Amino acid sequence: MSPEITPPPLPISPPPFMPSPPVQTERVLTIIEKVSQKTGIFSKQTYRMIVTNTRLIFVQQVKNNTDYAQQDPNLSLAENPANFALPLEQVQLIEVYRGDFEDSSPDTMTIKTASNKLNYLINDAYRVSQNLKKVLGNIVK
Numbered sequence: 001m002s003p004e005i006t007p008p009p010l011p012i013s014p015p016p017f018m019p020s021p022p023v024q025t026e027r028v029l030t031i032i033e034k035v036s037q038k039t040g041i042f043s044k045q046t047y048r049m050i051v052t053n054t055r056l057i058f059v060q061q062v063k064n065n066t067d068y069a070q071q072d073p074n075l076s077l078a079e080n081p082a083n084f085a086l087p088l089e090q091v092q093l094i095e096v097y098r099g100d101f102e103d104s105s106p107d108t109m110t111i112k113t114a115s116n117k118l119n120y121l122i123n124d125a126y127r128v129s130q131n132l133k134k135v136l137g138n139i140v141k
Contacts, residue, residue: 029052034061047061093110094139
């Protein structure tokens with residue numbers, strides 16, 4: 001008696017279509033102008049801080065008419081080798097401080113990550129704080 005070879009049974013219905021998870025597109029949430037970092041005693045580098053839903057992008061402020069709110073954040077980052085980004089998951093805290101009118105100290109912003117603390121001079125602590133709190137919530141103090 002020889003065993004018969006039978007093909008496996010055909011599925012009754014095809015497996016359900018499983019769409020791939022949606023790719024999260026990076027969106028510009030707000031832009032903070034004139035964020036300056038001291039590079040020496042009398043020098044500083046000024047950036048635009050582009051806040052997206054995934055990172056903070058620091059773009060050297062140059063005199064051009066680029067609309068960073070409409071431009072792909074990756075293009076903004078690639079414009080200059082001095083531009084850089086911080087993933088939001090690395091940002092632990094952003095502190096915004098008002099300067100002191102009496103001793104002429106400027107408004108400042110400190111960004112804290114697990115490995116770094118970045119200090120910046122800003123123009124309007126109240127406006128910067130409000131704009132960042134709107135889009136980043138409780139990490140802004």
